[in-house]
Amino acid sequence: MxxxxxxxxxxxxxxxxxxxxxxxxxxxxxxxxxxxxxxxxxxxxxxxxxxxxxxxxxxxxxxxxxxxxxxxxxxxxxxxxxxxxxxxxxxxxxxxxxxxxxxxxxxxxxxxxxxxxxxxxxxxxxxxxxxxxxxxAEKPATMPAGDLAGREREVLACLGAGLANAGIGARLRIGETAVKTHVSRVLAKLVLRSRVQVTILAQETGVPVSDGRTVLRAKP
Known part of the structure; x- marks a missing residue:
C-alpha cells in the first residue's frame, strides 16, 4: 500500500x-x-x-x-x-x-x-x-455494449446494485473466480477501464436486449 x-x-x-x-x-x-x-x-x-x-x-x-x-x-x-x-x-x-x-x-x-x-x-x-x-463520458448516451452473454448481463446488473465479488457470487451462485472472469469480460466489451465506471454506467442506463444484441441506453 x-x-x-x-x-x-x-x-x-x-x-x-x-x-x-x-x-x-x-x-x-x-x-x-x-x-x-x-x-x-x-x-x-x-x-x-x-x-x-x-x-x-x-x-x-x-x-x-x-x-x-x-x-x-x-x-x-x-x-x-x-x-x-x-x-x-x-x-x-x-x-x-x-x-x-x-x-x-x-x-x-x-x-x-x-x-x-x-x-x-x-x-x-x-x-x-x-x-x-x-x-x-466520451461515449454517446446510446451505445452498443457488445454481445454480452446472459451471465454477463446478470453480472452487469449486480455491479449496478453495488455488489462486490462475494455478493455477486452469492446472488448468482457462482464462485468468485468465475465472477472475476465475467467482470473482466464486461469491462472489455463495454470498453471501460474500471469497475467504478461500469457500476456508474449500469446505474445510469438500462440494458434492454433485442435480437441478441445488447444496447445501453440512457434512462429517460
Missing amino acids: LLADDHGAIRAGLGLILGNAEGIEVIGEAADGATAVRQARAFKPDAVLVDVRMPGTEGATAAHEVIAEGLAEVLVLTTFDLDEYVHAALRAGEAGFLLKSVEAPRLIEAVKLVAAGEGVLAPQVTRKLITAFAQS
Whole structure:
C-alpha cells in the first residue's frame, strides 16, 4: 500500500490506521503526485491511496499515470466539492472514491477491496459520480455494449446494485473466480477501464436486449 497526501499529519494518520490493519502493509508515502508515481514504479504496490488535490502533479494526474502504466489499483480520497477533479478521475479509471471523513473500518475494508481488484464508491458521492460520468463520458448516451452473454448481463446488473465479488457470487451462485472472469469480460466489451465506471454506467442506463444484441441506453 502506498499513501499519497500533501499533509504530513493526514499521511501519519492514514499510516497509523492502515499500518496496524491485518493484511495491509504500508510500503511508501508521498507528499505530491510526481513522487507517488515514482514510488509506485519502484515499489509496485497492490494499491495507491491518493488525495485528489496535491501540489505539483495533482492526484488525478498521478492516478492516471499509475493506472495507464498498470502499476497499481488507485483509491481516491476527496472532499468531493471539485467537479473538475471528479471528471479527470473518472476518465482515468480509478478503482474507488472515498470521502476524507470515512471511518477507519470502512477505509480498511475499501483498501482491501481495491487491492483485490474490486471497486469502491462512498454512498454519499454515488449520485454525483453518476452525473459527472454522464456529463463527461466520451461515449454517446446510446451505445452498443457488445454481445454480452446472459451471465454477463446478470453480472452487469449486480455491479449496478453495488455488489462486490462475494455478493455477486452469492446472488448468482457462482464462485468468485468465475465472477472475476465475467467482470473482466464486461469491462472489455463495454470498453471501460474500471469497475467504478461500469457500476456508474449500469446505474445510469438500462440494458434492454433485442435480437441478441445488447444496447445501453440512457434512462429517460
